[in-house]
Amino acid sequence: MTSDTRVAPSAARAASVPARRRRADIQGLRAIASLLVASYHVWFGTVSGGVDVFFAIGGFLLVHSLAGELERSGRVDVWGGIRRQARRLFPMAAIVLVVVGGLLLALGTPLSAQRTIVDVFASATYWENWRLAADATDYVAAGHDKSAFQHFWAMSAQGQVTLTLIVVFALLGVAAATIRRWSVVRIAAVTLAAATVASFAYAQWRVVVDPAHAYFDTWARLWELSLGGVVALTLARLPLGRVVRAVMGVVGVAMVLTAGLLPTEWPQPGLVTLYPVAGALLILVAGSGEPLPGPAGSLLRWRPLVWIGGISYGVYLWHWPLLKVYQLLFPQRGEVINAVEGALIIGGAMLLSWLSFRLIAAVAAARDGFARVGRLALEVSLPVVAVVALVGTLVAPAMRERALAEATAGAVIAPSEQQLSRWLDHAASEHQAMGEGMALNVDGRQSEWVDDGCATVDRSEVAQCTYPAVSPSSLDVWIVGDSHAVTWAPAVRTALGDVANVTLLGRENCQFTDAPIVDRHVEAEHRDPCRAHIPWVLELAEQERPELVLISYGGWWVGPEFGDEPDVGTQLAAGGEEHVRALQRSGAQVAWLDAPPWWYGTGDSACFEESRDHLSGELCAMPLSQERVDRHDQLGAAYAAMGAHSIDTLRWFCDVEARSCPLIVEGVPVFADQRHMGSAYSLLLSSLVAGELRPLVGV
Structure with missing residues (x-):
């Protein structure tokens, strides 16, 4: 539109307008x-x-x-x-x-x-x-x-x-x-x-x-x-x-x-x-x-x-x-x-x-x-x-769903821990090439994260991040923790989706613990929202009374790059003990699923891409330090002492005896980025997750 309102300009005012010149x-x-x-x-x-x-x-x-x-x-x-x-x-x-x-x-x-x-x-x-x-x-x-x-x-x-x-x-x-x-x-x-x-x-x-x-x-x-x-x-x-x-x-x-x-x-x-x-x-x-x-x-x-x-x-x-x-x-x-x-x-x-x-x-x-x-x-x-792109936005979701269905249909799934152990042993000693269709970064992340936005879930998003069982079920399974919690969604949904409703209630940068070590390694802008999020989850558990709550978070603050923090696992577990007790008082069983050790300072995605294109025969793996083993063992032992079901997931990611964590297993990249497990690898672990969790919900 054009404004038709006029102000009568005086000659003096018009003269005051600075002369135009190209500067x-x-x-x-x-x-x-x-x-x-x-x-x-x-x-x-x-x-x-x-x-x-x-x-x-x-x-x-x-x-x-x-x-x-x-x-x-x-x-x-x-x-x-x-x-x-x-x-x-x-x-x-x-x-x-x-x-x-x-x-x-x-x-x-x-x-x-x-x-x-x-x-x-x-x-x-x-x-x-x-x-x-x-x-x-x-x-x-x-x-x-x-x-x-x-x-x-x-x-x-x-x-x-x-x-x-x-x-x-x-x-x-x-x-x-x-x-x-x-x-x-x-x-x-x-x-x-x-x-x-x-x-x-x-x-x-x-x-x-x-x-x-x-x-x-x-x-x-x-x-x-x-x-x-x-x-x-x-x-x-x-x-x-x-x-x-x-x-x-x-x-x-x-x-x-x-x-x-x-x-x-x-x-x-x-x-x-x-x-x-x-x-x-x-x-x-x-x-x-x-x-x-x-x-x-x-x-x-x-x-x-x-x-x-x-x-x-x-x-x-x-x-x-x-x-x-x-x-x-x-x-x-x-x-x-x-x-x-x-x-x-x-x-x-x-x-x-x-x-x-x-x-x-x-x-x-x-x-x-x-x-x-x-x-x-x-x-x-x-x-x-913009109009052409708008039409594209209407078509693109169907294309993505079709691609996800094709990727899931051809997913590699470990039939047993023994077979996965053999795969890890092989990957820790010989070069592995990425399989066709494998993706990294955003494309390699879980659809629950990328499409549904369930890495951080607040009060208004619970329904959006709840995945009902194939057949109506009264069993409710929750996954809580930081952004690593959502990475377990493909495995847990595949393992329990036929018998239980799976709800994601995590929050990015929100380890499910009040340990002081968190304050030293998590930015201030994430701490206050996390301190409000955890009590809300516990309050919701008291109201909804889920049968099983799975806890998963990172917190791999070990080694010289983090100042050699002492007993990291023990500190994290101690800060989360009261949360576990509160969940148990609500009637829920609690299970601990550790995140894979962070791929920190050991390489970049060039390793993956070179393997995909067969440009390099170098081994794609990262070393497993004793500090990382100690942190994992301390957390597992502490959660077990609280009465939680502690799953030794480290052996699902690393050849512990060889002190090596392959980045590609049977053609599947373990990570989508330097810290988070990829969607394809989460699916690879689904039968192992089923073996651990189905007995906990009585199926």
């Missing part, structure tokens, strides 16, 4: 920001502050433009502003989504197709940041498991703020017509200042209670753009001396270049985010009105940087999928990218960006009868991608 220094700043983002992603796997620089620039320029429009005409053309943003942003995003999405669908598996299509749809509709926030994705922890479209979160957040600001400035035109004693600039500055303070306060609270969610939260990021707007309406309009502006430019460039060196454990967008934002704003203010003087101005107006700045949007969009596709095509390289490989990835992003912009420019330059068609094509390019 080469901003293009140089964009170039530095894009190169920082790309280089830190490729080589360091951390954030650089470059995205925050983009946010500050975006807010500064958008508010400068909207305020100028208000001062000149007294109104903001909302629909026209949206169309201008669409022509500027949609085409490049559409090209990246189509090319990368198509490539991933061609190279991926049926199990990964649904995730790719959902990512494309989320990115094309500007809500990828909220999808990632809902998944509590740790953006800083880069890895093979990260989406090739994850970086679209920033475009989504900025797009949402941009739309909000366009509408807000249209409403400010109405307010300025009503409050004639105040200029529209003053009203806008006060409004943006209030939004900045509120958003900044919200961000500081959010990074404490849920930092992973806060990273993607639009309202926790709003202040970065609105602060840029406040500066555009205030400080950027003040006359400053040449020396002052030169110093501001140098300081600003230094802050932007060093923002990535700040400690990564400082949460974003917290106080640390002020550093790159302030650096960018110093440059923007110093270059307002007149060209930025001094060495900073010379650097930012350097022609190669200005050229890169012109394609920086494309560089940002192309670099991350190129990195992810490179890791997909060459898994044996692992996650360490050397200087040459990184330069090729960044150079490739620059080339693809330039080619994409040339294509977009060619369409935009269409003449005669094609001119309108060309403009329309640019404006609707991304909505068309």
